[in-house]
Amino acid sequence: MLFRDCLALLLSGVVAGSASAENWPAWRGPAGNGISAEKNVPAEWGPDKNVAWKLALPGPAGATPVVWGNQIFLTSVNEAGELLLLCIDTNGKQQWQQVVAQGNQNSRGDEGNSASPSPVTDGQHVWTFMGDGTLACYTVKGEQVWKFNLQDRYGRFQIQFGMSSTPVLEQGRLYLQLIHGEGNPQTREAVVVALDGKTGAEVWKVDRPSDAEAENEHSYASPVLYRDDKTTLLLSHGADFIIAHDLQDGHEVWRCGGLNRRDDTVLPYDRTLRFVASPATAPGLIIAPSAKQHPLLAIRAGGSGDITNSAKHRIWDWKRTPDVPSPLILDGLVYLCMENGNLTVLEADTGKEVYSQATHRQRHRASPVYADGKLYLTARDGRITVVQAGREFKVLAVNELGEDQSASPAISGGTIYLRTFGHLWAIRN
Numbered sequence: 001m002l003f004r005d006c007l008a009l010l011l012s013g014v015v016a017g018s019a020s021a022e023n024w025p026a027w028r029g030p031a032g033n034g035i036s037a038e039k040n041v042p043a044e045w046g047p048d049k050n051v052a053w054k055l056a057l058p059g060p061a062g063a064t065p066v067v068w069g070n071q072i073f074l075t076s077v078n079e080a081g082e083l084l085l086l087c088i089d090t091n092g093k094q095q096w097q098q099v100v101a102q103g104n105q106n107s108r109g110d111e112g113n114s115a116s117p118s119p120v121t122d123g124q125h126v127w128t129f130m131g132d133g134t135l136a137c138y139t140v141k142g143e144q145v146w147k148f149n150l151q152d153r154y155g156r157f158q159i160q161f162g163m164s165s166t167p168v169l170e171q172g173r174l175y176l177q178l179i180h181g182e183g184n185p186q187t188r189e190a191v192v193v194a195l196d197g198k199t200g201a202e203v204w205k206v207d208r209p210s211d212a213e214a215e216n217e218h219s220y221a222s223p224v225l226y227r228d229d230k231t232t233l234l235l236s237h238g239a240d241f242i243i244a245h246d247l248q249d250g251h252e253v254w255r256c257g258g259l260n261r262r263d264d265t266v267l268p269y270d271r272t273l274r275f276v277a278s279p280a281t282a283p284g285l286i287i288a289p290s291a292k293q294h295p296l297l298a299i300r301a302g303g304s305g306d307i308t309n310s311a312k313h314r315i316w317d318w319k320r321t322p323d324v325p326s327p328l329i330l331d332g333l334v335y336l337c338m339e340n341g342n343l344t345v346l347e348a349d350t351g352k353e354v355y356s357q358a359t360h361r362q363r364h365r366a367s368p369v370y371a372d373g374k375l376y377l378t379a380r381d382g383r384i385t386v387v388q389a390g391r392e393f394k395v396l397a398v399n400e401l402g403e404d405q406s407a408s409p410a411i412s413g414g415t416i417y418l419r420t421f422g423h424l425w426a427i428r429n
Contacts, residue, residue: 024067024410024417027118027166029369032225033280034328036371036411043374043386044397045416045427052415052426053092058084060404060421061115062164062365067412068123071095071140074419075115075128077103083115083130087142090413092426096142101134101149104162112406116164117222120174127174127197131162135174137200146200153202154178155189159218160274166222168234170247172197179208179219179238190217192236192245206250212239214271216260221278226301228283233301235286238275242288242299256299257308258317259290267294277367280327280334285348287334289321296321296336298351316351320344326367328375330389337368337377343387357393359385365406371416376409382420384409401425 028034042050058078065074072088083103087095103114114131121127125145129135136147157163159180168175174195181189190210194203210217219238226233226244233253234245240260244253260273270292277289286299298315299307307313318336325337329348336344341361345354359377366378374396375387382405388394403420410417416427 022412023069023123024065024412025122026066026120026169027064027222027408028224028278028326028367029411032168033282034326034367034369034408035330036369038371038411038414040414040429041371041374041411041416042427042429045399045401047401050427050429052428054423054425055088055092055094056423057086057419059115060113061419062112062406063115063118063419064408065410065417065419065424066119066121066126067410067417068121068140072417072424073119073121073126073128074424075100075117075119075130077113077115083132083134085119085126085128085136085138087126087140088424090415090426092424098136098138098142098144100128100136100147101130101132103130103132112162112164114162116162117166120167120169122169122197125197127167127169129165129167129176131164133157133163135167135176135195135200137197145198148200150176150178154191154193154205155181157181158189159220160215161218161220164220168223168225169197170225170232173203173247175223175234175247177208177219177221177223177236177238179217179236181217190239192223192234192250194247194250204250206245206252208236208239208243210239210241212241212260213269215274216240216271218274220274220276224279224281226281226286228301231301235279235281237279237288240273242279242286242297244301254303254305254307254313256288256297256314257306258295258297258314259288260294270294276324277322278326280329282329282348285315285329287327287329289327291321291323294321295319296327298334298348318346318351324365328368328370330370333389333391335368335375337364339364341377341379341385343375343377343393345391345393354391355393359387359395360398366408369409369411371411376416378405378407378409380404380406384418
């Protein structure tokens with residue numbers, strides 16, 4: 001049935017150049033969907049159980065580690081305000097460290113800082129983007145290849161809580177959405193760009209117009225790729241719209257609104273509806289979250305132009321959306337981890353609710369990940385609830401390490417890597 005082949009896509013849709021599905025080369029994993037094909041992944045752990053090692057970090061951050069082979073890359077910020085890229089081997093030993101830029105340890109209280117974007121790697125190079133605008137490329141041995149500040153090219157960031165969008169790597173190109181700035185639509189900055197990964201040179205840049213207002217002109221979401229057997233599209237998300245771009249030249253293929261309604265008397269236009277959660281994709285389906293109490297959309301890929309009111313392409317809407325965690329699509333089900341810890345499961349074909357159950361009543365900032373029949377839901381206080389995947393709600397385990405966490409887990413080589421505010425932890429059976 002439609003949308004039932006997520007796991008089959010995992011291997012065919014791996015980031016270009018990946019030699020093994022065990023790598024976790026980007027924030028949302030091998031296929032950019034939060035799904036791992038790993039087996040024998042632990043469900044239970046604690047400070048003295050199934051911890052292979054832990055490594056103290058220079059400071060807190062919300063960036064997810066990325067893993068390739070025996071190397072782990074992650075960003076951090078120290079007390080001196082240095083924004084760092086770290087390389088750690090899978091035995092827990094630091095191999096190298098680079099000072100990438102200067103930044104801050106707090107962009108919004110305890111919510112994030114300038115090291116919020118996650119790095120991305122292809123096993124030969126690692127690219128890192130920092131909230132101050134610095135984008136840099138290093139070899140996996142720690143040698144700088146190039147570095148520059150995006151604000152010098154694309155305008156000063158005017159974004160309330162700091163730039164946190166993570167780049168996408170595909171076929172040697174880096175794709176970024178820079179949705180920031182307020183004011184006159186003729187002067188505010190909102191662009192999507194493609195850069196040559198080896199040189200940092202601009203391949204293309206397209207403007208991203210919208211009629212969004214106020215804080216909605218900011219987006220903290222990350223772009224994602226949509227793939228099926230016919231096409232690959234880049235999805236940018238923010239400023240009241242999800243937009244599909246052609247990878248070759250960036251032109252807009254279609255756009256869909258309805259995420260912040262202007263014609264709804266019950267739920268009027270919200271001028272503070274910044275997007276944080278990123279879309280989720282599976283062949284034939286795109287799940288587009290909004291924020292706060294606004295809706296979530298299920299979109300059928302295809303079409304052209306403005307598909308906001310297209311019954312053919314707007315498959316269904318759901319009344320609630322995750323505010324920060326991104327959705328996950330697996331085996332015909334859509335999993336939504338809400339900010340308050342509720343797990344809502346919907347049928348991907350119809351939008352019908354399968355169940356909605358409470359887990360841990362705490363802020364949830366990390367996005368859910370899946371491995372070996374299990375969903376991992378990470379709360380801001382570090383408690384991770386492990387839930388059985390499928391139509392029946394069943395909590396398999398509740399795990400705590402006693403440290404705050406906002407980064408999503410990474411899974412590679414039978415190991416779960418957890419980036420808390422104090423340490424990098426390797427969790428292994």
